[in-house]
Amino acid sequence: MIRTLATLTLILATGTALAHGPTPQKVVQTVTIKAKPDAVWKIVGEFGGIAAWHPDVATVEATGGNAGGAVRKVTLKSGGTLVEGLDEWKGSERTYSYRMSDPDLTALPVSSYSAILTVDPDGDGSRVEWMGRFYRGDTGNEPPENLSDEAGREAMNRYLADGLKGLKARMEGGPTQ
Numbered sequence: 818m819i820r821t822l823a824t825l826t827l828i829l830a831t832g833t834a835l836a837h838g839p840t841p842q843k844v845v846q847t848v849t850i851k852a853k854p855d856a857v858w859k860i861v862g863e864f865g866g867i868a869a870w871h872p873d874v875a876t877v878e879a880t881g882g883n884a885g886g887a888v889r890k891v892t893l894k895s896g897g898t899l900v901e902g903l904d905e906w907k908g909s910e911r912t913y914s915y916r917m918s919d920p921d922l923t924a925l926p927v928s929s930y931s932a933i934l935t936v937d938p939d940g941d942g943s944r945v946e947w948m949g950r951f952y953r954g955d956t957g958n959e960p961p962e963n964l965s966d967e968a969g970r971e972a973m974n975r976y977l978a979d980g981l982k983g984l985k986a987r988m989e990g991g992p993t994q
Contacts, residue, residue: 848981897924911936926954
């Protein structure tokens with residue numbers, strides 16, 4: 818009887834553990850740039866100006882400037898569109914936060930994300946940090962591989978890293994990839 822009860826408890830616990838929804842994911846990418854923080858911020862701090870430094874971006878349509886509630890529609894060279902809304906822009910602190918409004922799983926295999934981009938002094942140069950929080954593309958209990966947590970992490974890491982490489986190249990005059 819005790820063995821049967823223990824077995825049932827284990828089965829129920831396993832089933833409950835497997836039947837959970839998605840967990841929040843987080844990725845952080847950083848780059849050090851040989852340029853003063855204000856010079857870097859002048860380029861990266863323009864919310865609608867991402868096409869000027871991100872090599873994966875084909876075009877951007879932006880409205881609202883750097884005011885809270887501004888929107889940018891980012892079309893990627895690989896296909897897909899990211900519609901992002903600016904939550905907060907702090908020029909004096911060289912940071913802004915934004916979030917995706919409607920997911921486009923062809924652009925990034927994530928169901929939603931928010932991000933913070935910050936430029937800080939680092940010796941004679943700058944350190945740029947880009948952090949994203951998101952959920953996988955399929956928030957069901959058994960997502961396909963291309964919409965899994967891992968797929969979301971890989972895509973977000975690649976997108977953020979490519980952007981920072983592009984920014985570094987733009988600021989230092991090197992190749993973008």
